[in-house]
Structure formats: C-alpha cells, structure tokens
Amino acid sequence: MSEQKLFKVTIDNITAEVEPGTTILQAARKIGGDIVPPAMCYYSTLKDSGGKCRTCLVKVAQGSAADPRPVPKLVASCRTAVMDGMVVENITNQQVLEARDGVVEFLLINHPLDCPVCDQAGECNLQDLSYGHGDDKSRFEFVKRTFEPENIGPHIQLHMNRCIMCYRCTYVADQLTEERLHGVLDRGDRSRISTYISKAIDNDFSGNMIDVCPVGALTDKTFRFKNRVWFTRPMDAHRECSKCAGKVHLWMRGDEVFRVTGRKDQWGEVHDWICNECRYDKKKVSDWVIEGPAKMSRHSVISVNKYYGLKKPKDFLPEVMGGRDPKMLMDIHDVSGVNDPDIDLSAVNGPATSKTFEKKDS
Numbered sequence: 001m002s003e004q005k006l007f008k009v010t011i012d013n014i015t016a017e018v019e020p021g022t023t024i025l026q027a028a029r030k031i032g033g034d035i036v037p038p039a040m041c042y043y044s045t046l047k048d049s050g051g052k053c054r055t056c057l058v059k060v061a062q063g064s065a066a067d068p069r070p071v072p073k074l075v076a077s078c079r080t081a082v083m084d085g086m087v088v089e090n091i092t093n094q095q096v097l098e099a100r101d102g103v104v105e106f107l108l109i110n111h112p113l114d115c116p117v118c119d120q121a122g123e124c125n126l127q128d129l130s131y132g133h134g135d136d137k138s139r140f141e142f143v144k145r146t147f148e149p150e151n152i153g154p155h156i157q158l159h160m161n162r163c164i165m166c167y168r169c170t171y172v173a174d175q176l177t178e179e180r181l182h183g184v185l186d187r188g189d190r191s192r193i194s195t196y197i198s199k200a201i202d203n204d205f206s207g208n209m210i211d212v213c214p215v216g217a218l219t220d221k222t223f224r225f226k227n228r229v230w231f232t233r234p235m236d237a238h239r240e241c242s243k244c245a246g247k248v249h250l251w252m253r254g255d256e257v258f259r260v261t262g263r264k265d266q267w268g269e270v271h272d273w274i275c276n277e278c279r280y281d282k283k284k285v286s287d288w289v290i291e292g293p294a295k296m297s298r299h300s301v302i303s304v305n306k307y308y309g310l311k312k313p314k315d316f317l318p319e320v321m322g323g324r325d326p327k328m329l330m331d332i333h334d335v336s337g338v339n340d341p342d343i344d345l346s347a348v349n350g351p352a353t354s355k356t357f358e359k360k361d362s
C-alpha cells in the first residue's frame, strides 16, 4: 500500500506535516504552545462540534502551494481543513488578535460578570479568555439579556444567563444519551437551551454536559456552592464500572470527595465519558482506587497549589519533646460551631448554611 501523502502547513512560522483532512486547529494543537487558537465550541470528542463561537479565527496568508492567494476573510480554524503548503497566522497577526478581542467582547455582552458566585470560576474557558483578550470595561449600554430560571432536572443546574450558545451540551445529549430531551429553542438573542415541555434531563451520561460546558451555564447540583475549585485537590481515580470506563478526577478536600468529573486533557476535553452513577453516586473515597494527584496542564488557577512529588520535612517536635505530644492551647471546635469536624460538607444536601452547624441538642 502506498504511503499517504502528508500536507505541509506553517502556523506562525512553525511548519508541521499533517494528514489530509486535519483542521488548522488540530494542526496547531499538534505543534502546541501559544500558537494554538482558543476554542469555546469545538470539542474533539464531539462529532460536528465547532463553527459557532469564532474564538478560533485565524488568517490564512497562503491558501496552498498550488494556489498561494490569501483567503480574504479570517476563517474558523476548527472548521477549515489544511491544504498542502498552507500558511496560517494566529498570534503573529494583529488583525486576528483584534478580531479575537472583538469576539470576546461580543461573548461578554450578555454574559453576567458573576464570577465571584459562579461555580465554574477557576475552570471557566470564558474567564481565561477574558483575561487574555477582554477589555477592562464594557461598551454595552443596554440591559443584559436575562432568562427565567428553569429546573432541568435533579442533577444539573442551568444558568441560561451564562450560556454562550456553543451547542456542546446538545451534541452530548445527541451523541451520548439515549434520548435527547433538550436543545436550542428560539432564534437570535432569544436563543436558549431548554428541555422540551420541561422534561427532566436524567438520562445516564447526561452529566457529561456539565463537563463540556465551557462556562458556568451547566453546573453540578451536588457540588454547587460547596467549595471553590482551587481549594480542592484533583486526584486521578478509577473503579470497575459496567457502564463507563470508570476513569475520573476526584475533586477532594481533605479526605472528602466533593465532586467527580471526567478526566480532561490539556485542551480541557474529556475522552472517556463517565456515567451518572460514577459522577453522582460514588462520593466516598472507598468507592475508588486512587492513582495519585491529577496533572492539570491547563493554564488556570486550578493548576496552582498542586504539588507533585512533595517530600514532607521531618517533624522534629516529637523528638524535641521526648516523644510527648505538644499541649494544645485551644481546640477551635470547643469555642466555635463552624467547621464542625463531624459534619462532612460534601455530604450536605446543597450549600452549607448556618443551619448546617446548629447543634441538634442545643
């Protein structure tokens, strides 16, 4: 069999060889580094995703070796296939950077600036993108588009005001769950994700919609308001599961499991989808075989304060004290009801309130 001819593509002056049919975005990911365009709607493991958000726009400065004319308009790199001899400009082209700033400005027009109370903060693609391309003020003078809150089921919280209409969740529903009960209703600035006749999304594998949502529009009801993601410690773990690969990240704090998600790669994308049982019902450490700290390669606040291969310094106190334990001056739990060690916050139904810490016998 004759070997398949590879296409040469140059992106920001770096040349790579890729198979025919590869998109510019995939070719850039193959090269890696800063030249990879951001992607808010493309998701490599969801068929037909991409082409909605325009954050991945690039300039094709030379169409191909056979036809070296530039493409007059910027193109969506997630939807444009590489041609042999193509020359692409991303971060080396001012026009691309300005267009990306404009796309981010448009995405933020209707997106609420509620990061301080949003569960996605710290792992939100739009938040990261805004730091890189957003302005420090808005030019939008009108009232932001808002939607009535809607309950879409027992496990997933929909915050439609935060949705950027990337369609990823509808692809999950189409491609992973048995029947699709939700979709995009209406058109234009009224478009919204909704369930048909308010049916609940409780299909197995529907929880993966939470993982693919690039913003805080779909969040896990069992994790909401329980912890900031940067205070938790993601661990790689697995279990025998008859429905899915059972490979997950456990988001732990101390020895409590606060959240279970699919494992994401360096582009923030899940390859092994997980079932709802693993995601929502297996919240005990004993349910899992823990492999070790997960490596978070995405540039985000979630990758800070994670130490690998940490060696604890020797504790000299018992030696100095001749084997005796130091005397505690005060146990905070004797004087304060908060952070009661007998209460597992991960097991509280919903966010913790002062009622959570009320002593039953007082």
Ligand code: SF4
Pocket (backbone or CB within 6 Å): 162, 163, 164, 165, 166, 167, 168, 169, 170, 193, 209, 212, 213, 214, 215, 217, 218
């Ligand atoms: S809810 Fe999230 S995943 Fe679904 S379209 Fe909106 S932003 Fe995308």
Ligand code: FES
Pocket (backbone or CB within 6 Å): 038, 039, 040, 041, 042, 050, 051, 052, 053, 054, 055, 056, 057, 076, 077, 078, 079
């Ligand atoms: S990632 Fe290409 S258009 Fe959204």
